Amino acid sequence: MENIVLEFPAGEPASGRAIAGVVASGDLEVLLESNTAHRTVVNITTSVHGMGRVWEAVLARIFSDGALPAAKLEINDSGATPGVVRMRVGQVFEQLTQTGGA
């Protein structure tokens, strides 16, 4: 088990909160909560060791342009592939826009 914390630029604070996924084999859980403006913090707990650079690269592709709302993300990962990570992160932000948060 490894813990990784990453920070990215962001827009205005996210309104509300959302959750996607399950900590099942090859899957992950993403919890999204609002954060102070212009800053997104991602706190990852993963069952797979030594993949810090991959996490950084995958999440940088999603967040580095700073276009998404500012959020605190908690990721609990059970060996998800980069594709699944992108899908789940996309899903929480989508839920936010659809429902206006939970």
Add this chain to the structure above:
Amino acid sequence: MDTQELLERESFIELDARSRAKKLLDAGTFRELLDPFERVSSPWLARQGIVTQADDGTVVAKGEIDGQPAVVLGIDGGFQGGSMGEVSAAKIAGSLELAAEDNRNGIPTRAVILFETGGVRLQEANLGLAAIAEIHAAIVDLRRYQPVIGITAGPIGCYGGMSIAAALCTYLIATREARLGLNGPAVIEQEAGIAEFDSRDRPMIWSFTGGEQRYRTGLVDAYAGDDTGAIRAAMIERFRAGRPDACRSERVEEFLQRLSEVDAHAQPTPQQVAAIYAKEFLS
């Protein structure tokens, strides 16, 4: 299920526990208690190097079913095989106890449990076992007032101490995908030998412990296809039926009598088992 039905149905098995609970409750009534953002997760798994899930794999959803107060307790089979740890099992036991308390105070809260579980979480050992015993006691308490309905849809099925919980429910609903048994196939093979039970032989496993066979043998009350609408309809039908004259666990003598008819010297076939157990059980 023909092709058209297959295309039109909404799979229940493919939904996670939270979505299942939402679909079973009347539209717009879903409200989660101890939701994942409260972060009441397992205090034991991280110490053993295992990633936790924020809700410990169990969803407590309050709302209404058929216009009556209800609580749906959904176990997510994906997280640690739906195993019952200290927190997840306590969420279920506590909710059932509160539902019984509601009934004593004149609020007719009823409960649905979504069994997708291998039983106790081995990493939490006695704490999980103790809480499962509390779940058993709480089901028996609550079912005096309202039907307690268990649903096992698959793909995990329902095993171990939680199979006892399922058996204590007033009614049990299963799909073809589900399995129900005290011990899982690998455990039976390990203890009794491969000649007795080959855990790699999936058709054989389902022929004895699958939802369809469990329905034929009276251990399951309603057999539904993997369709959210069909499962919800079966659940409402059973709630409307109310409490039967005797719950399954109050009919021990009948089951023991059937067990005595099984010839233990020869390997039974699923058909023989069904022939012995089906007598007068099917409603």
